[in-house]
Each structure stands twice: as structure tokens, then as C-alpha cells.
Amino acid sequence: MNIMKIIKNASYLFAGNIGVRLITAISTILLARYIGPKEYGVFSIAIALATITGYFTDAGLSNTFMREVTKKSAVLSELISSYLRVRIVFGVFASIVAYIFITLSYDDPYLVTIVNWIVYPTIIGMTFMGVGISFFQAKEKMGLSSLITVVQGIGSASALFLGMAFDWSLTIVSKVYGSSFIVAGIFAICLVLKYSPIHKGWNKSLLNQLFVFTVNGIIIMMLPQLGPIILEKVSTLTAVGYFSTAYKIPAVLYQIPGVIATAFYPRLFSYGNELDYVNHRGLSNIELKLMSFIGIGISIPFIVNPEFWIVTLLGEEWKRASDALAILSFMVILQSINYPLADYLTTRGQQSKRTLVMTIGLVVSITSYVLLGKNFGLMGGAFSAILTEITLLLGYSLFIKNSLSFLLKGIKYNIISFGVSFVLYQFLPSSYPIVFIIAVSLFYGLMVLLLDREIFNNLKGFINSKRKASSSIST
Structure with a gap:
């Protein structure tokens, strides 16, 4: 591959x-x-x-x-x-x-x-x-x-x-x-x-099979947008504003690992069309590793100190959105795991299974936004987004053969490194937050690269290929 x-x-x-x-x-x-x-x-x-x-x-x-x-x-x-x-x-x-x-x-x-x-x-x-x-x-x-x-x-x-x-x-x-x-x-x-x-x-x-893809596509684009639409009906426009602001940062962050998925998609479909399931599973696992590695890495700064970002970017008036930002940042981590699992099913011709999971996720999302949003407002909306992603994770895993081993191979080092980094930040001083946020994020990245040789070797190979290309151009 x-x-x-x-x-x-x-x-x-x-x-x-x-x-x-x-x-x-x-x-x-x-x-x-x-x-x-x-x-x-x-x-x-x-x-x-x-x-x-x-x-x-x-x-x-x-x-x-x-x-x-x-x-x-x-x-x-x-x-x-x-x-x-x-x-x-x-x-x-x-x-x-x-x-x-x-x-x-x-x-x-x-x-x-x-x-x-x-x-x-x-x-x-x-x-x-x-x-x-x-x-x-x-x-x-x-x-x-x-x-x-x-x-x-x-x-x-x-x-x-x-x-x-x-x-x-x-x-x-x-x-x-x-x-x-x-x-x-x-x-x-x-x-x-x-x-x-x-x-x-x-x-x-x-x-x-367009109908199956259509149903799935509609659900995919609806899920991130349900929060503001439903909260406007069960809460206030002010709550919608706070939620949308807290949601905006994770929504942009997710675009980063999402780029990785876009690059893998044509090759995964090619393996799926050729029924080459060995290479398909191997490539899917690399996608899972890279997406979860990046997804966790970019979420860490907003999980460990969400208040710093909200106050710095928006001012004290928006401080209420801090806790919601921390919760919604976990959504990026879950999405960076869910997307490769969903791609795994789609590119192997099992789109109907993905659509079934997405349909269940949509029902859970609407129900939780209505109930939790009505009773808990901003925080209810944040927890609803997480509950939806957990539902999708469980659903996709049920349809992937040996999903537990597939998941562990792809994310174990990333999760371990995240846990250690999160605990480490709790012992760092509160002064100069941006310095320690950057430090703990770098620590996470270095720890993953030390533990996971496959990611390290792939990145090393890519950097070396770019150096060779630059050298050939200069000569």
C-alpha cells in the first residue's frame, strides 16, 4: 500500500x-x-x-x-x-x-x-x-x-x-x-x-445503493447541526449562542483529523472493490492510528484548560461556555476514532450497517438534545453530543470483526499517552498557562512516537522523502 x-x-x-x-x-x-x-x-x-x-x-x-x-x-x-x-x-x-x-x-x-x-x-x-x-x-x-x-x-x-x-x-x-x-x-x-x-x-x-448512502449522508451532516436547532426550541437564544461558541472550536478541530480520512478514502475504496481485505484492514488501522493520534493531540489544550481559551478569545462575558468546551473537546477524540470505523464499513460495501448505526445515533441525539437541553441547557447540549458519539462507537464496533483487537491496535498508545499527559497537567503550576499547555501537548506527541514505532516510522519515511525531493530540486 x-x-x-x-x-x-x-x-x-x-x-x-x-x-x-x-x-x-x-x-x-x-x-x-x-x-x-x-x-x-x-x-x-x-x-x-x-x-x-x-x-x-x-x-x-x-x-x-x-x-x-x-x-x-x-x-x-x-x-x-x-x-x-x-x-x-x-x-x-x-x-x-x-x-x-x-x-x-x-x-x-x-x-x-x-x-x-x-x-x-x-x-x-x-x-x-x-x-x-x-x-x-x-x-x-x-x-x-x-x-x-x-x-x-x-x-x-x-x-x-x-x-x-x-x-x-x-x-x-x-x-x-x-x-x-x-x-x-x-x-x-x-x-x-x-x-x-x-x-x-x-x-x-x-x-x-444511493438511497442507503443518502440516508447516511443526511444523518452525518445533521448530527453536528442539531444542537443549535433543537436548543433554540427548548432553551433560549442566549444558551444557543454559548453552546455554538463552545461547539465551534471542537468543530474546527475535527477538520484536522478529518483531512486524514479524506486522503485515505480513495485507496480504501480501491481495496474494497478488489476484495483485498487484508490490505484494507491494515490501511484502516493506520488511518485509525493517525486520526486518533492527531484528534487527541489537538484536543488536549482545550480539555486541560478550557477557561483560558474562552476568556482569552471571547472575554469574561463568555466564561460560562468553558465547561461545555472541555466536554465537547472529548467529542473530537471520539470522532477521530469513529470516522475510521465508519469508513471501514463503507469501503467494504457494508454501507447499510453504517446507516443503521447512524440512524440509531440520530434518534439518540435528538432525544438527548430535547431532554438534556430542556433540563440542563448549555451543559445538557454538551453531554448530548458526547452521548451521540459513544452510541456511534458502540454501534460501529458491533459490526467490525474482532473490533476490540482492531481498536486496541489503533488507539492503545494514544489513549495511554493522553491519560499520562492529562494527569501530568494537574501537577503543573497555574502560572503561565499557555507555556504548560504547549509543554503537555508536546509531551503527548513525543510519548506516542516513542511507544508506537509504526507511526514514528511512517512519519520518518515521509519526512525523508520530502528531504530527498527538496535535494533533487536544489541540485
Whole structure:
């Protein structure tokens, strides 16, 4: 298996996606500080709805596209043409669903205005962005796939920064923010046209088992967005604002290990299509190791001292969100374990099992957000997110053969190192928190590399290959 190529693609995605995600996160956090919890609650609801309806333009279609395009007999131009047509149909459907839901669910004219200016441009943009992103992922040109995300991210972050700089109303900010998706969509299609025609033929195999992927895709994008939407019904807009702010940081953090999954996906599908289950399981375990290693590492700073980050980034007014941030940071760890398990099932043709687990997780999520959110507000919402991820972990594990040994091989050194690092931080002085947060995070990374030789050797091989490439260029 070409693990070096996968790591190379992951590094391209990391450099582009994570950089822009951080910029977007910073701009969103600053916006929250600028407009206050209630106004940010309105903005968060709009973003949550836009994310859900935007993903309706895909709803699992990218998975069937990846499955088909990794087959040896695949005709890429034919598949991308079919993919675009179906996504446009899905985009129209998403717009209709959004209109009905917004009309029936919200009476506040101001809230509806903000939602409309963000939701519909997002649907249009993501319809075409998804085509470009999936196309270049299939060709394993992750740099171009990342570039599309970067264009959109810079556009949306610029909208927020300009809004604060020129004291725009939230309505104007929402208009500019939504427009960034349309611009990115146009850019994506133009980029694809340089490599392939997008109006050539039809391949109905793209629709095989699409319903199963659609159900799963809808659930995947709904789960992270349920918090603000349900809490708005059972709690207050202020609680929504605090929860969304605490949730924002883990949501951005998860994009980092998520990049790793994107790089592994085409190769896993290839092994699955060829029924090469030995290499498939081995590669899945490497994915689990790397994702959990990174997921835990980036969560440690926000678990050991969440108050420092909340107060530093948002001010004392937002201190209430500190405990929720600590709890939600564990969600990143669980997601970095769950995603490889879910990919394991999907790329082996067992998508129906993944969908069943996701459906159960959705029921647990809705129930817990309603009950815990109503009774415990902000903290209830935080615990609901964790409960959902634990449900998914148990469900995926039931369908993977020898799942306990698979999990232990992938995460044991990462979990041990995390436990030691967490305990170590409790004995460090409270002065200069940023210094000791960095120190304990570095300690975690070094401990894993000392214990797990496979991760160490893979990273060492990647670094050596980059050095050789640099040397050959310079000579």
C-alpha cells in the first residue's frame, strides 16, 4: 500500500484546509465577541440550517461517485457528468425542502431574513463546489480539492472581518457570507473544466445503493447541526449562542483529523472493490492510528484548560461556555476514532450497517438534545453530543470483526499517552498557562512516537522523502 502517497495528499489537504478553517474559526469567534450571545445565536441557527440543506445537494452521492470512479473500468468524464446532473437535481430539492422548513418553523422576520440570505446561496455554491472537490479527490489531486475549500473559506472569513471593520449589520454580513459560496462554486466548475468535460454521457451505476448512502449522508451532516436547532426550541437564544461558541472550536478541530480520512478514502475504496481485505484492514488501522493520534493531540489544550481559551478569545462575558468546551473537546477524540470505523464499513460495501448505526445515533441525539437541553441547557447540549458519539462507537464496533483487537491496535498508545499527559497537567503550576499547555501537548506527541514505532516510522519515511525531493530540486 502506498502510505507515503496518502500522507503526501493528507499534507496538501492539511496545509490548505486547516489553515483556512483556522482563519474562519477566528473570524467567527471574533464575530461572536463583537455581536454578543443573542445575535450570535441567530447567526448560528442560520449556519446550522445552511449546513444541513447544503449537504442535501450531496446526501451521500459523493460516496457512490468515489466507489465507482475507483473501479478499473471507470470512465471519469462520464461519471463526473452524471454526478453534476444529479447534484443539480438534489440542489433544487434542497431549496424546496429549505423553503418549507423555514416557513413552517420560524415566525421571527429578522431570524428568517438572516437564514434566507445564508441558506440559499450555500445550496447553490455547495452544489457545484462538491463536484470539484469530489472530482479532484478521485484523481488524488488533493491540492486542487483543497484549493476550492480555501477559496470559499477566505471569502466567508473576509465577509465576517469586513462586517466587523465597517460595522455592518448582521443582514449585510449574511448577504456577503452567503455569496462566498456562490463564488467558490463557480471557481470549482471552472477548475474541473480544465481537466474534463462535464456534459459527456450518463452512468446509472452512480445511483446504485444511493438511497442507503443518502440516508447516511443526511444523518452525518445533521448530527453536528442539531444542537443549535433543537436548543433554540427548548432553551433560549442566549444558551444557543454559548453552546455554538463552545461547539465551534471542537468543530474546527475535527477538520484536522478529518483531512486524514479524506486522503485515505480513495485507496480504501480501491481495496474494497478488489476484495483485498487484508490490505484494507491494515490501511484502516493506520488511518485509525493517525486520526486518533492527531484528534487527541489537538484536543488536549482545550480539555486541560478550557477557561483560558474562552476568556482569552471571547472575554469574561463568555466564561460560562468553558465547561461545555472541555466536554465537547472529548467529542473530537471520539470522532477521530469513529470516522475510521465508519469508513471501514463503507469501503467494504457494508454501507447499510453504517446507516443503521447512524440512524440509531440520530434518534439518540435528538432525544438527548430535547431532554438534556430542556433540563440542563448549555451543559445538557454538551453531554448530548458526547452521548451521540459513544452510541456511534458502540454501534460501529458491533459490526467490525474482532473490533476490540482492531481498536486496541489503533488507539492503545494514544489513549495511554493522553491519560499520562492529562494527569501530568494537574501537577503543573497555574502560572503561565499557555507555556504548560504547549509543554503537555508536546509531551503527548513525543510519548506516542516513542511507544508506537509504526507511526514514528511512517512519519520518518515521509519526512525523508520530502528531504530527498527538496535535494533533487536544489541540485
